[in-house]
Amino acid sequence: MQDKMLKFVKVGMETPTKRNTEVRTKDFKEIYNKFIHEKAKIQSSRCSQCGVPFCQVHCPLHNNIPDWLKLTAEGRLKEASELAHSTNNMPEICGSICPQDRLCEGNCVIEKAGHGTVTIGSVEKYITDTAWTKGWIKPIKISKELNQSIGIIGSGPAGLTSAEELRKLGYQITIYDRYDRPGGLLIYGIPNFKLDKFAVQRRTNLLKESNIKFKQKFEVGKDITLHELRKKHDALLIATGVYKPREVDLPGSNLKNIFPAMKFLTASNRKGLGDKVEDFDNGTLNSENKNVIVVGGGDTGMDCVRTAVRQNAKSVKCLYRRDRENMPGSAREVFNAEEEGVQFVWLSNPKKFIGSSKISSVLVEKIKLGEPDSSGRKKPEPIPNSEFEIKTDMVIKALGFDPENLPQLFNSTDLSVSELGTIKVNLKTMETSIPGVFAAGDIVRGASLVVWAIKDGRDAASSIQKYLENKREKNIKAA
Numbered sequence: 001m002q003d004k005m006l007k008f009v010k011v012g013m014e015t016p017t018k019r020n021t022e023v024r025t026k027d028f029k030e031i032y033n034k035f036i037h038e039k040a041k042i043q044s045s046r047c048s049q050c051g052v053p054f055c056q057v058h059c060p061l062h063n064n065i066p067d068w069l070k071l072t073a074e075g076r077l078k079e080a081s082e083l084a085h086s087t088n089n090m091p092e093i094c095g096s097i098c099p100q101d102r103l104c105e106g107n108c109v110i111e112k113a114g115h116g117t118v119t120i121g122s123v124e125k126y127i128t129d130t131a132w133t134k135g136w137i138k139p140i141k142i143s144k145e146l147n148q149s150i151g152i153i154g155s156g157p158a159g160l161t162s163a164e165e166l167r168k169l170g171y172q173i174t175i176y177d178r179y180d181r182p183g184g185l186l187i188y189g190i191p192n193f194k195l196d197k198f199a200v201q202r203r204t205n206l207l208k209e210s211n212i213k214f215k216q217k218f219e220v221g222k223d224i225t226l227h228e229l230r231k232k233h234d235a236l237l238i239a240t241g242v243y244k245p246r247e248v249d250l251p252g253s254n255l256k257n258i259f260p261a262m263k264f265l266t267a268s269n270r271k272g273l274g275d276k277v278e279d280f281d282n283g284t285l286n287s288e289n290k291n292v293i294v295v296g297g298g299d300t301g302m303d304c305v306r307t308a309v310r311q312n313a314k315s316v317k318c319l320y321r322r323d324r325e326n327m328p329g330s331a332r333e334v335f336n337a338e339e340e341g342v343q344f345v346w347l348s349n350p351k352k353f354i355g356s357s358k359i360s361s362v363l364v365e366k367i368k369l370g371e372p373d374s375s376g377r378k379k380p381e382p383i384p385n386s387e388f389e390i391k392t393d394m395v396i397k398a399l400g401f402d403p404e405n406l407p408q409l410f411n412s413t414d415l416s417v418s419e420l421g422t423i424k425v426n427l428k429t430m431e432t433s434i435p436g437v438f439a440a441g442d443i444v445r446g447a448s449l450v451v452w453a454i455k456d457g458r459d460a461a462s463s464i465q466k467y468l469e470n471k472r473e474k475n476i477k478a479a
């Protein structure tokens with residue numbers, strides 16, 4: 001045992017404990033267990049109604065949290081749901097997957113006082129799930145149809161939110177998406193153990209019942225150019241997200257069984273949705289019985305390690321070049337992964353992928369943290385002659401995402417983008433360099449969060465409304 005422990009210290013892993021040496025095969029602790037009414041009431045009653053609602057300030061949507069907690073504590077769930085929906089188009093989705101420890105709950109006054117946060121996200125989900133069950137959530141009723149139309153490219157949370165807000169005002173909406181199902185990363189990125197896909201589907205079904213048109217498997221840039229689409233509508237919104245995986249350019253990168261995170265997660269999500277996925281069914285993208293290495297310590301990396309655990313991988317290791325304190329992923333996610341038996345190899349970087357045709361091991365170098373870089377985080381520096389090898393059958397690269405080259409893809413060189421490739425917008429109006437074309441979500445911010453995509457979708461809808469009202473007024477004057 002002593003030798004074994006020394007070996008782990010040597011290679012930079014945490015000392016093995018009962019907690020992190022075995023991959024669990026059952027009894028997973030999901031982030032949110034089923035929340036019952038009594039629990040929701042108890043949690044809601046814990047809110048001190050402190051009068052300095054830091055939770056609300058730190059929620060990107062500035063949800064009226066204290067008030068809907070009060071209504072829940074009083075059993076007035078219908079009103080609580082209406083209030084929750086007044087600022088958020090997908091409260092149950094945010095309640096499930098927002099990193100609350102960094103947002104509302106992390107700033108709860110009770111948490112700060114050391115008594116444990118009010119579980120705001122769980123209550124938000126509970127209120128909205130109850131509203132769905134009771135039939136309180138209904139398709140949009142339009143008082144007056146308008147004859148102006150808006151094309152929305154992308155059916156992720158930014159596109160869906162904008163579509164809903166604009167439809168409420170009576171506009172004619174068509175959403176175009178290259179995937180076969182609406183929902184963007186809510187469907188094919190975020191794993192189903194974190195977010196029940198049914199919750200996404202009932203939202204998109206509601207929008208269909210509200211007469212929003214969906215054109216799936218329709219790729220702007222391939223099936224139509226941006227300017228051709230612009231001519232079909234009075235305004236456009238680009239909400240295409242960011243999908244180009246960041247690469248590690250290392251010797252052996254072309255070996256078999258090294259995959260980008262989205263390929264692995266999409267296959268798993270498709271299986272969960274009941275699709276036939278050849279590469280999963282023939283074992284290629286299935287990590288069952290394999291020794292898996294995930295490279296990258298962000299939230300996508302955490303989703304990959306926890307998906308591999310659920311696929312019954314033999315072992316799952318996460319390589320990350322910084323330490324626990326400097327990890328970009330949510331602390332709660334790291335904790336959950338460790339609980340499930342994932343081993344974190346902190347301060348380590350892959351140097352070479354080794355194998356004949358398939359990957360068989362990764363040569364890893366140890367890292368020390370130097371002075372802070374421009375981002376304020378300590379700079380990782382390789383330690384000379386510190387290399388060691390880890391055996392593996394499958395490597396998943398989860399190093400983040402960049403935007404695709406949209407001006408090229410859309411055949412629109414007049415679409416201005418930043419150095420990083422994100423679309424440049426007027427920050428007040430969210431209008432791009434092309435008049436009448438707006439943008440929202442990850443394609444403007446870079447890879448971010450669902451709650452920010454919803455916020456952007458709402459803001460873009462409000463600007464599009466103003467733009468179209470202006471256009472109507474001008475037409476009336478000209479007539």
Ligand SMILES: Cc1cc2nc3c(=O)[nH]c(=O)nc-3n(C[C@H](O)[C@H](O)[C@H](O)COP(=O)(O)OP(=O)(O)OC[C@H]3O[C@@H](n4cnc5c(N)ncnc54)[C@H](O)[C@@H]3O)c2cc1C
Nearest residue numbers: 154156157158177178184185220240241441442448449450
């Ligand atoms: C693995 C993973 C896990 C995540 N987990 C979380 C989490 O737990 N919590 C959280 O808050 N956030 C999470 N995120 C981030 C979150 O999913 C995104 O910030 C959010 O989905 C961005 O929304 P969006 O509408 O801008 O783009 P997306 O959700 O990416 O949607 C963009 C849509 O545009 C479509 N599209 C792209 N190009 C074209 C084109 N040319 N023509 C037509 N359609 C096109 C795509 O098919 C897609 O449907 C996660 C991200 C990933 C990758």
Ligand code: SF4
Nearest residue numbers: 059094098103104121
């Ligand atoms: S939307 Fe997210 S940050 Fe805002 S209250 Fe809900 S869970 Fe918290």
